[in-house]
Amino acid sequence: VTPEFDAYWRETLDELDRRPACPEIEAIPLRSTTFATLYGVRLTSVGPYRVFGYLSLPAGRGPFPAIYYAPKYQSVLEIIPQGTANLQRSRYVTFSLAGRGQRNSDSPYAAMFPGLLTDGIDDPASYVFRGIAADAVRGLEFLRSRPEVSPSRVVVVGNDLALIAAALAPGATHVVTTPALFHRTAEVAPRTQAYPLEEVNDYLRAFPHRAASVRRTLGLFDLTAFAPRVSATTLLLAGAPGSLLDGRALEPLRSALGGPVTLHDSEQSSYKDGVYAERWMAERCGIGDVEAILPEHWRAR
Amino acid sequence: MPGTAAAHRCTLTKPDDFDAFWDDVLRQASAIPLDGEIVPDPLRTSDDVETFQVFYTSLDRVRVAAWYCRPRRRAARTPAILFTPGYQMDPPIPKDLARKGYIALSVAPRGKLRSLGQFNPGYPNLLTHNVVDRHTYAYRGFYVDTWRGVDFLLSRDEVDPARIGVTGSSQGGGLTITTAAMRRQVRAASAGAPYLCGFMDAIELTHTYPYEEINDYLRLHPERRGAVAETLAYFDGINFADRISCPIIVNIGLQDNVVPPETGCALFERIGSRDKQLHPYDGHGHEAGRARHAAVVDRFFARHLLGREASA
Numbered sequence: 219v220t221p222e223f224d225a226y227w228r229e230t231l232d233e234l235d236r237r238p239a240c241p242e243i244e245a246i247p248l249r250s251t252t253f254a255t256l257y258g259v260r261l262t263s264v265g266p267y268r269v270f271g272y273l274s275l276p277a278g279r280g281p282f283p284a285i286y287y288a289p290k291y292q293s294v295l296e297i298i299p300q301g302t303a304n305l306q307r308s309r310y311v312t313f314s315l316a317g318r319g320q321r322n323s324d325s326p327y328a329a330m331f332p333g334l335l336t337d338g339i340d341d342p343a344s345y346v347f348r349g350i351a352a353d354a355v356r357g358l359e360f361l362r363s364r365p366e367v368s369p370s371r372v373v374v375v376g377n378d379l380a381l382i383a384a385a386l387a388p389g390a391t392h393v394v395t396t397p398a399l400f401h402r403t404a405e406v407a408p409r410t411q412a413y414p415l416e417e418v419n420d421y422l423r424a425f426p427h428r429a430a431s432v433r434r435t436l437g438l439f440d441l442t443a444f445a446p447r448v449s450a451t452t453l454l455l456a457g458a459p460g461s462l463l464d465g466r467a468l469e470p471l472r473s474a475l476g477g478p479v480t481l482h483d484s485e486q487s488s489y490k491d492g493v494y495a496e497r498w499m500a501e502r503c504g505i506g507d508v509e510a511i512l513p514e515h516w517r518a519r
Numbered sequence: 520m521p522g523t524a525a526a527h528r529c530t531l532t533k534p535d536d537f538d539a540f541w542d543d544v545l546r547q548a549s550a551i552p553l554d555g556e557i558v559p560d561p562l563r564t565s566d567d568v569e570t571f572q573v574f575y576t577s578l579d580r581v582r583v584a585a586w587y588c589r590p591r592r593r594a595a596r597t598p599a600i601l602f603t604p605g606y607q608m609d610p611p612i613p614k615d616l617a618r619k620g621y622i623a624l625s626v627a628p629r630g631k632l633r634s635l636g637q638f639n640p641g642y643p644n645l646l647t648h649n650v651v652d653r654h655t656y657a658y659r660g661f662y663v664d665t666w667r668g669v670d671f672l673l674s675r676d677e678v679d680p681a682r683i684g685v686t687g688s689s690q691g692g693g694l695t696i697t698t699a700a701m702r703r704q705v706r707a708a709s710a711g712a713p714y715l716c717g718f719m720d721a722i723e724l725t726h727t728y729p730y731e732e733i734n735d736y737l738r739l740h741p742e743r744r745g746a747v748a749e750t751l752a753y754f755d756g757i758n759f760a761d762r763i764s765c766p767i768i769v770n771i772g773l774q775d776n777v778v779p780p781e782t783g784c785a786l787f788e789r790i791g792s793r794d795k796q797l798h799p800y801d802g803h804g805h806e807a808g809r810a811r812h813a814a815v816v817d818r819f820f821a822r823h824l825l826g827r828e829a830s831a
Contacts, residue, residue, distance in 0.1 A: 248735050249643070293632045294607040294642040297728065301777045301805055304726045321641060331609040331632060332563070413611060424562050458810070489774035489804030513727050513776030515804070
């Protein structure tokens with residue numbers, strides 16, 4: 219971790235602190251059920267920039283465990299991830315946030331996919347992920363401010379932004395992260411032709427003279443540099459053995475994390491990997507009957 | 520055949536005027552010039568693959584975007600594959616297909632990123648947008664946008680019109696079914712975890728998004744259930760399936776919680792082609808065994824479009 223890393227993120231968080239969130243919360247009857255009510259939430263982040271999220275509150279008296287779905291590299295904002303049983307919302311407060319550029323947070327900045335990963339990448343100050351990381355922190359702050367949330371059971375779920383948010387903001391008790399963008403990117407990207415990392419290859423092919431500045435920016439986002447700040451209990455979801463970001467590749471990240479870590483190798487089955495993650499979260503959040511909130515086709519028959 | 524899923528009884532019926540409805544839609548679409556445009560994209564072009572942004576006009580004169588990739592080294596007439604996107608997926612740049620020797624078009628039907636200037640119901644919402652009126656339902660144009668992708672490929676001199684395939688998974692699997700049904704020029708089709716098939720059964724079998732959008736809608740408007748079911752029958756992939764005559768493979772995950780395998784089995788039964796294969800993957804969810812199945816798909820297209828057996 220370089221002095222530049224500390225200064226960069228301190229300045230980003232200071233800027234965020236100076237910017238009140240000014241939340242607006244509005245019920246969405248179409249997506250509300252007998253067991254949960256859905257709200258649309260708007261918050262201000264650095265820029266200033268207004269971002270949008272979906273907040274779901276279970277029926278009944280809390281406090282409830284909470285899942286924070288951090289911004290993803292995709293245009294669509296999901297209420298809960300595709301394939302998750304809607305009944306998850308009966309046991310957890312859930313909050314999913316669209317970082318700037320994603321749908322519902324795409325005015326005035328509408329991101330392209332591919333395109334987001336390298337937008338402004340030659341200058342750390344203008345790199346779009348600086349703002350998105352701040353958005354992710356703002357979302358976690360908002361969730362923790364809700365009286366319905368049990369502060370001892372806050373799970374941050376997602377890809378790189380889940381881990382980054384947990385590192386930069388207090389309050390995450392658990393993290394479920396699947397690194398995809400910022401694990402040793404400068405070294406890993408040349409070994410793949412698949413997007414999103416192919417964006418970096420495209421960019422450097424077009425602008426080879428910017429290689430040093432790109433490497434500098436990516437260094438400020440490297441997950442291993444954030445890892446010591448993460449004290450939450452973490453489930454690190456690795457790719458299948460032999461894949462680009464498999465358990466072996468992620469070992470430096472695993473060993474750098476500041477809290478207890480479980481590393482799980484993907485079984486290349488969304489069913490098996492999904493059940494594993496759902497059980498892992500439920501056990502740590504005191505939900506004894508996880509079977510009842512699993513999707514129908516995942517339940518034991 | 521997977522036991523439990525295959526035992527499912529499909530409740531779908533085909534409207535009497537199904538063919539007339541779609542004939543009319545096709546007639547409307549055929550009156551609209553394609554006005555294809557192809558723009559080089561140097562940033563996304565590499566040593567082995569040239570990438571272009573494509574635009575064409577579809578039903579209601581909506582302008583549709585797509586990615587077009589071609590191998591730098593290719594024959595004067597090259598086989599082509601249309602890639603159709605998942606529900607929430609941002610249509611990818613299909614360089615991987617170009618690296619396998621195909622010209623590839625990855626279409627962004629209306630409402631998708633890059634095709635949302637004139638139509639943008641959003642996600643969630645697309646699935647129920649105007650769902651009580653088949654003449655304005657979101658997927659009426661969305662389907663045609665995809666089928667026009669085949670028309671765009673046929674408009675290209677460098678594409679061999681006798682060797683066009685279509686593939687996709689999830690929503691892309693459903694779009695593969697309707698495209699193979701409605702464009703006879705498609706010579707081979709590979710559909711993964713086909714969504715948009717057996718809608719009204721699916722919403723009883725699973726309670727996950729995106730199908731849950733329909734349950735949300737019916738919870739708020741229970742009196743509209745009949746109208747919703749009536750509309751969806753015109754858009755159900757199962758009702759298109761008997762029109763498919765090309766070789767086709769379908770893969771499903773038996774623990775798929777997004778697209779219930781029961782609906783995949785019902786679809787497969789209705790496919791008209793005599794050259795059809797179902798690949799059920801036990802222990803797999805919505806990815807439908809992709810890691811193992813990818814080699815099956817490669818061999819399938821290599822045989823039908825490249826005229827050779829591919830290495831696994």
